[in-house]
Amino acid sequence: xxxxxxxxxxxxxxxxxxxxxxxxxxxxxxxxxxxxxxxxxxxxxxxxxxxxxxxxxxxxxxxxxxxxxxxxxxxxxxxxxxxxxxxxxxxxxxxxxxxxxxxxxxxxxxxxxxxxxxxxxxxxxxxxxxxxxxxxxxxxxxxxxxxxxxxxxxxxxxxxxxxxxxxxxxxxxxxxxxxxxxxxxxxxxxxxxxxxxxxxxxxxxxxxxxxxxxxxxxxxxxxxxxxxxxxxxxxxxxxxxxxxxxxxxxxxxxxxxxxxxxxxxxxxxxxxxxxxxxxxxxxxxxxxxxxxxxxxxxxxxxxxxxxxxxxxxxxxxxxxxxxxxxxxxxxxxxxxxxxxxxxxxxxxxxxxxxxxxxxxxxxxxxxx
Amino acid sequence: xxxxxxxxxxxxxxxxxxxxxxxxxxxxxxxxxxxxxxxxxxxxxxxxxxxxxxxxxxxxxxxxxxxxxxxxxxxxxxxxxxxxxxxxxxxxxxxxxxxxxxxxxxxxxxxxxxxxxxxxxxxxxxxxxxxxxxxxxxxxxxxxxxxxxxxxxxxxxxxxxxxxxxxxxxxxxxxxxxxxxxxxxxxxxxxxxxxxxxxxxxxxxxxxxxxxxxxxxxxxxxxxxxxxxxxxxxxxxxxxxxxxxxxxxxxxxxxxxxxxxxxxxxxxxxxxxxxxxxxxxxxxxxxxxxxxxxxxxxxxxxxxxxxxxxxxxxxxxxxxxxxxxxxxxxxxxxxxxxxxxxxxxxxx
Ligand SMILES: Nc1ncnc2c1ncn2[C@@H]1O[C@H](COP(=O)(O)OP(=O)(O)OP(=O)(O)O)[C@@H](O)[C@H]1O
Ligand SMILES: [Mg+2]
Numbered sequence: 001x002x003x004x005x006x007x008x009x010x011x012x013x014x015x016x017x018x019x020x021x022x023x024x025x026x027x028x029x030x031x032x033x034x035x036x037x038x039x040x041x042x043x044x045x046x047x048x049x050x051x052x053x054x055x056x057x058x059x060x061x062x063x064x065x066x067x068x069x070x071x072x073x074x075x076x077x078x079x080x081x082x083x084x085x086x087x088x089x090x091x092x093x094x095x096x097x098x099x100x101x102x103x104x105x106x107x108x109x110x111x112x113x114x115x116x117x118x119x120x121x122x123x124x125x126x127x128x129x130x131x132x133x134x135x136x137x138x139x140x141x142x143x144x145x146x147x148x149x150x151x152x153x154x155x156x157x158x159x160x161x162x163x164x165x166x167x168x169x170x171x172x173x174x175x176x177x178x179x180x181x182x183x184x185x186x187x188x189x190x191x192x193x194x195x196x197x198x199x200x201x202x203x204x205x206x207x208x209x210x211x212x213x214x215x216x217x218x219x220x221x222x223x224x225x226x227x228x229x230x231x232x233x234x235x236x237x238x239x240x241x242x243x244x245x246x247x248x249x250x251x252x253x254x255x256x257x258x259x260x261x262x263x264x265x266x267x268x269x270x271x272x273x274x275x276x277x278x279x280x281x282x283x284x285x286x287x288x289x290x291x292x293x294x295x296x297x298x299x300x301x302x303x304x305x306x307x308x309x310x311x312x313x314x315x316x317x318x319x320x321x322x323x324x325x326x327x328x329x330x331x332x333x334x335x336x337x338x339x340x341x342x343x344x345x346x347x348x349x350x351x352x353x354x355x356x357x358x359x360x361x362x363x364x365x366x367x368x
Numbered sequence: 369x370x371x372x373x374x375x376x377x378x379x380x381x382x383x384x385x386x387x388x389x390x391x392x393x394x395x396x397x398x399x400x401x402x403x404x405x406x407x408x409x410x411x412x413x414x415x416x417x418x419x420x421x422x423x424x425x426x427x428x429x430x431x432x433x434x435x436x437x438x439x440x441x442x443x444x445x446x447x448x449x450x451x452x453x454x455x456x457x458x459x460x461x462x463x464x465x466x467x468x469x470x471x472x473x474x475x476x477x478x479x480x481x482x483x484x485x486x487x488x489x490x491x492x493x494x495x496x497x498x499x500x501x502x503x504x505x506x507x508x509x510x511x512x513x514x515x516x517x518x519x520x521x522x523x524x525x526x527x528x529x530x531x532x533x534x535x536x537x538x539x540x541x542x543x544x545x546x547x548x549x550x551x552x553x554x555x556x557x558x559x560x561x562x563x564x565x566x567x568x569x570x571x572x573x574x575x576x577x578x579x580x581x582x583x584x585x586x587x588x589x590x591x592x593x594x595x596x597x598x599x600x601x602x603x604x605x606x607x608x609x610x611x612x613x614x615x616x617x618x619x620x621x622x623x624x625x626x627x628x629x630x631x632x633x634x635x636x637x638x639x640x641x642x643x644x645x646x647x648x649x650x651x652x653x654x655x656x657x658x659x660x661x662x663x664x665x666x667x668x669x670x671x672x673x674x675x676x677x678x679x680x681x682x683x684x685x686x687x688x689x690x691x692x693x694x695x696x697x698x699x700x701x702x703x704x705x706x707x708x709x710x711x712x713x714x715x716x
Binding site for chain 1: 614616620622633636
């Protein structure tokens with residue numbers, strides 16, 4: 001059963017304003033680590049704040065453990081939060097910061113001491129307990145925020161870009177620590193970020209949002225290889241997916257996808273999928289690592305072009321090539337490839353995704 | 369570069385000169401007056417240096433049988449002081465005009481020698497606290513006035529800080545219609561001279577039986593300070609990161625607890641600064657206190673009345689003023705620590 005459920009959740013900030021979050025539906029299981037990923041302004045913070053109770057909702061419902069919590073104040077929802085600015089109180093020592101939630105719960109003095117020390121140990125700040133936050137580095141303040149969030153033993157852990165103020169090294173080490181803490185507590189976590197590598201490495205499932213709508217919910221693998229929309233395919237992955245606007249043509253041998261630059265012979269499975277689009281245009285998306293470079297032209301050749309630039313990445317290279325209507329990027333392991341040389345490119349194992357040009361949604365096989 | 373230095377030097381010299389002329393010299397005169405005896409106070413020209421001793425010349429007139437006491441002023445010139453043969457009169461004069469405490473017997477015994485040896489000079493140590501003692505003696509209700517002042521100050525700070533900081537919080541955190549107008553309007557209250565408000569307020573206070581009470585007076589002093597406090601604190605509240613309050617809400621506090629435990633402590637510098645203004649308004653005011661009280665003066669009023677009644681004895685009024693200043697100084701120094709936090713101690 002879903003532990004946290006968002007049902008048709010709406011949010012508008014002003015009476016007549018636009019919907020910032022539009023009819024959001026989401027079920028989160030107990031113990032799951034969910035990541036909200038999306039471009040700036042898509043409503044990630046707004047959603048998480050509605051769950052915490054800091055922001056009122058404009059419609060729909062939020063259920064925790066099957067009970068609606070929308071009428072409860074933040075303190076009664078059993079959530080704890082790590083804020084982007086850490087929100088560590090500057091007028092209290094680290095110890096007082098961590099003890100604050102327990103004091104309010106009227107936990108006994110003795111229990112406060114043991115629980116604070118346990119949380120501090122988990123966040124690795126035992127030796128900082130008697131300092132004031134102004135005497136700490138950004139990373140240390142972050143740990144204080146973590147200790148404070150775990151000391152209350154929350155049902156739900158909300159984290160709004162908790163790592164965005166840290167330097168790259170610290171970010172990577174902190175994120176594995178957060179994941180460890182999540183696993184050892186067995187809490188249910190929602191983590192907001194717009195860093196996709198963070199999302200990929202942390203999430204059980206990723207929720208990709210755009211303009212207040214959920215574009216796709218899925219495991220990191222799903223959202224990478226099995227994108228639901230053009231947006232997801234272009235948003236996820238560095239370098240991003242290559243897109244080709246192709247016409248679906250029918251000839252004696254079956255279906256052929258063709259544009260100025262490319263030509264792609266459709267197999268039986270794909271034909272079933274694309275048959276409603278004969279005579280129309282579709283958008284074909286191929287990940288850079290699913291394009292293969294060969295020296296010779298053959299039946300499978302998708303396009304032929306010149307390798308205009310080559311960016312060595314160590315273990316592999318990124319080949320950048322200008323076509324008539326677009327620029328493509330290919331990830332290849334042919335380290336010896338020379339710039340300007342002629343290349344024949346094919347699609348690996350038919351790993352291409354097709355999208356409806358109007359709805360921008362993925363074209364899937366219709367179940368009969 | 370050199371030119372700039374020249375300008376800077378001139379500026380610094382000007383600032384120093386201003387400080388000396390406007391602050392140090394008046395303070396020194398004020399201070400020496402408070403510790404002067406009844407004769408020194410009228411010395412001319414005045415030296416802004418404290419004296420601790422008094423020098424007199426005593427001679428004996430055989431015809432009248434009186435001692436002729438003359439007093440050396442600060443320029444070393446002899447001035448007539450008192451002629452008498454009575455020890456009580458001598459002792460009284462010494463105490464009242466010279467701040468020298470000696471029994472009649474003691475003086476007569478010392479002066480005895482002038483009968484045989486001719487005029488003699490004597491040097492006595494001044495009792496430095498004479499003016500202060502006398503101030504409390506001649507100012508009826510001085511002790512009560514001190515207590516009153518403390519009470520009225522406490523009430524003023526409580527009223528103006530409570531209402532002012534709540535208003536300041538509202539201005540900082542909520543958007544509502546006419547906010548700017550109300551803000552300006554509240555500052556207009558501060559532009560009115562307090563006397564102007566005290567007269568209509570007196571009528572209201574009489575109706576509510578608060579006339580001649582410290583709470584009534586505190587209400588008047590709070591009026592301008594509520595606006596000022598709201599103004600000072602709202603600028604601090606605006607600067608407090610909302611997430612600090614939201615964290616408190618998430619971690620188990622209700623709105624009121626959050627305000628008390630998180631917001632107020634973070635705004636402490638602003639509250640300290642505001643309380644200083646409230647303190648000074650209530651502590652230093654005389655005119656409104658004159659209008660709004662009858663039998664229960666504040667200390668400032670008592671000092672004011674002491675000056676009024678004793679124009680010939682300026683030194684007592686000066687001593688009273690020092691008594692008035694000291695608590696204000698102590699308060700300012702204590703509170704200074706918190707006000708300074710505003711400029712960097714705690715970043716909010
Ligand atoms: N208090 C507010 N009043 C009005 N509009 C707001 C308010 N807070 C956010 N918005 C609007 O709601 C939209 C979503 O904001 P939100 O902060 O949820 O985005 P986000 O996904 O967290 O972005 P980011 O990645 O930049 O943090 C934005 O267009 C923003 O302008
Ligand atoms: Mg955000």
